[in-house]
Structure formats: structure tokens, C-alpha cells
Amino acid sequence: MTTHPARFVRAFLRLFNPAHHGVATSGGSSMNPHIKTGVRLHTTLPAYTRNPLSKDMLKWSAQFDVPQIGQDIFIHINAIGRAKVVGYGALDGYLGVMTVPSDPPGWWIRQNGLPGADNAALAFGAEISLAPAGEGV
Numbered sequence: 001m002t003t004h005p006a007r008f009v010r011a012f013l014r015l016f017n018p019a020h021h022g023v024a025t026s027g028g029s030s031m032n033p034h035i036k037t038g039v040r041l042h043t044t045l046p047a048y049t050r051n052p053l054s055k056d057m058l059k060w061s062a063q064f065d066v067p068q069i070g071q072d073i074f075i076h077i078n079a080i081g082r083a084k085v086v087g088y089g090a091l092d093g094y095l096g097v098m099t100v101p102s103d104p105p106g107w108w109i110r111q112n113g114l115p116g117a118d119n120a121a122l123a124f125g126a127e128i129s130l131a132p133a134g135e136g137v
Contacts (some may be wrong), residue, residue, distance in 0.1 A: 039122060041098065042088040048095045058095040062125025067097055072131035075123050079105050082131060083115075089122045103136040 049057040067085045080101050087098035095128040113119050
């Protein structure tokens with residue numbers, strides 16, 4: 001049985017800068033050498049399903065479509081706030097979005113460092129909502 005991502009206490013993982021680690025730029029995925037949790041990064045949106053029982057596709061845990069790279073979202077878990085999608089990540093069979101929070105809480109910065117493309121956070125569909133169109137970060 002696959003563990004739901006909400007079970008992970010550290011839903012936001014400090015990640016490396018893909019430009020410095022050879023992540024494929026045309027839809028490939030790459031394992032982050034700094035994290036031993038099995039996170040796979042994707043530079044394009046991989047195939048996914050909303051069926052939580054699927055065993056052969058990544059599962060998206062929200063009722064809305066996966067946000068596109070460049071789209072603004074709100075990260076509700078731990079009150080992270082507004083963020084911009086910069087890529088995709090997968091963990092334990094679930095699809096998430098790699099995000100750069102625009103103004104995270106102080107504890108987040110102390111724990112993870114300053115937000116930026118080289119320090120993106122992984123968030124899953126159940127933890128986010130879409131930001132209204134026209135309200136940029």
C-alpha cells in the first residue's frame with residue numbers, strides 16, 4: 001500500500017539547483033543526490049491520475065488540474081503562503097509541484113534557507129490551491 005504524502009512530516013524538501021546537477025530539460029527526471037527519500041524531479045508534467053488506487057501512474061491529490069510551470073499557487077500546509085510553480089516532483093507514487101514561496105514564514109527560511117529556484121519546495125495537490133488569475137507573486 002502506498003503512503004499518502006500528507007503522512008510525511010517534512011512535506012517541503014530542500015532541493016538542489018537543477019542547472020548544477022544535470023537534470024534533463026526535455027521531460028526527463030532525475031534523482032536528487034542530496035535527498036535520500038526517493039524524490040524524482042520532472043522538468044515537464046508527467047502522466048498522472050486522480051485515482052488514489054492507481055499503482056502504475058503518479059497520483060495527483062487535488063480535484064483541480066496540476067498547475068503549470070510559472071503559475072501562482074497558495075501553499076496552505078504550515079501557512080507557507082503564495083508560491084510560484086517551477087517544476088514537478090514525485091514521491092512515493094504521488095505527483096507534486098516544485099515551488100518557490102514568495103514570502104515564507106521565518107521558521108521556513110531558518111529551516112530551509114532563502115527561497116529561490118535553487119531551493120524549491122515540494123508541495124502536493126492536497127496542500128495547495130490555485131491563486132486567482134492576474135494576482136502575480
